[in-house]
Amino acid sequence: MRNVVLSFCLLAVSSAALAQAPKVNINRAEVERIEKVLASDDMQGRRTFTPGIDKAAEFIAAEFKKSGIKPAGNEEYFQTFYMYKTGNLSGSVKVNGTEIPAAKIVAISTKKELSVDGSYDKIHIGAQDTFFTKYQRAAQATKNTIVTVDPAHERMFNSLRRRNSFTELANNLVFVLNVDAANEVSGTLKQEVEQQRLRNVVGMIPGKSKKDEIVIFSAHYDHLGIGKPNEAGDSIYNGANDDAAGTTAVMMLAYHYAKQKDNERTIVFAAFTAEEVGGYGSQYFSKQYDPAKIVAMFNIEMIGTESNWGKNSAYITGYEKSNMGEILKKNLVGTGFTFHPDPYPQMNLFYRSDNATLARLGVPAHTISTSKMDQEKYYHTQEDEFETLDIANMTEIIKSIAISATSIIKGTDTPSRVDTTQLR
Ligand SMILES: [Zn+2]
Incomplete structure (x- = not known):
């Protein structure tokens, strides 16, 4: 009997807390619309240096503009930079004769x-x-x-x-x-050089009172492109979960915060290119900011499937590296959402995603994910398609990220820095 009474009490407490949880207008139909476009065959798997990824970049930029957030790139919403492919080196160098x-x-x-x-x-x-x-x-x-x-x-x-x-x-x-x-050195070398364009897509909302304190929401929008056909004849790696899902979240959060207009801290929204080929997009992005001014980074990777703990839950990589995870958990108390420490520490996920560059500089930069890394069967396959996602749960996860960030956006909580003295 006591148990029943107790659970009724808990229910009452949690619904009271739920009523206080900030209202988050993250709409399932919108999540579906955006995710479908990014994961469509039309985008050809969004591989870096292909026409498919250019289409995706233009779509994201247009949505950022529509949301009302301000451009934060070097070409409007595009943060354009270049890679160089070299070959056919000839000539010689004389060293010490x-x-x-x-x-x-x-x-x-x-x-x-x-x-x-x-x-x-x-x-x-x-x-x-x-x-x-x-x-x-x-x-x-x-x-x-x-x-x-x-x-x-x-x-x-x-x-x-x-x-x-x-x-x-x-x-x-x-x-x-x-x-x-x-x-002593002397000599002349010749080579072929090909310039290749890359683009992050970046927008921002200036903070009301704490403009110089930045909170980042990010995800990578590139994926693996087109490969060998599978048994069903499908050769497109759509990357619906990896990481059109995270990119959709960043875009939805841009819409959400642009409507809210109550962020005390500056918010930067970033869709990174070239994660799958070496993390070049986030590395370039990270160099454009003074790490000391970045208060927190929410990097979002693969939130389209249910986590280990079922619906309405996600995990935070590098949980113990700062107290950001504790702050997020505190903001989620009573909301029905739970965040957990990364259950796959042996996979070193903290240093394997786009948060790593800033984390190495001491920024509390974590990745939020629901992906069951030990058994995510469509991971890096042609079957990572829109149809395999749980859009209803994904919508809830995006809401939970917004709620978990409340006190950080408001400027009342500041996560501790990542200790960089341990890094080699
Ligand atoms: Zn990814």
Whole structure:
């Protein structure tokens, strides 16, 4: 008997709390409309550098405009940047008097002709060094740099060579394999360079009282494109869940907050390109902001299926890395929605999505998802289609994200920063 009374009490409490939960106008028909367009065959799987992804970008920009949020890109709602694909390197470089052929050189440069001379800075990657750390140092330098690589790192050198596609750097980098630290260098290299356009789609609503404090809602809109046909003859990877679902959420939240007009903090809405091919969209986006001004990032990935815990629940990656998850949970008390810590810590999801760049800089940047990563059967297949999504639940999840963010948008809660001292 007591149990029954108790559960009635709980019911009363939760419906009272439900009445206080902020009203969120996230409409199921709209979720369906947007999701259907993004996941349609017409978008050809939204692969980076294809006409399909351009269509998707234009659709998202048009919806952002319609919602009333302001443009926040370098070309209206588009945040345009470039990658460079290089090939056919020829010529040679003389290092300490020895001629090194192009086959043992990697040039990371947007120049078709590159003369290497004494003005270059010199970095040596010795057998005991960590290749990636030294590589990063070279890539972040502003001066042209020649990097001599010990043969112990031949494998890494070759993978750099195979990549042959990169975003623009401030300097020219020339990697030379199999030589000791350079004293004297000279030579000329030639290569083919193809410029490729990428576009994030970005909009914002300025904060009423805390303009300099930014809250980000983001998702990636690119996917895998067209591949081999499956048994049913379907060759299009529609990516309805991955991540048209998250992109739909970002667009719905743009509509929601534009109508609300009560955000004290500035809100930025971002649809990222090129996640599936290396996270280039979010990396470029992240560099456009001072991380110290970003109070929170809600990255949204695959919310179109039911989570481990059933309907009306989702998980937060890197839950223990900041107290943002606790704040979200607190805002959801009594609403019927629950957020949980990421149940797949061994998969390292926190560092595998578009939140990672900002998280590494200390920003409380987390990904919210419902995807059962250990058993999501349509993940990265041609069957990730609109029909496999639970649109009703997805609508509720988008609502829950808005409710969970309430005190952060208002400026009354500020999540703790991610500890970056542990990072290698
Ligand atoms: Zn994804």
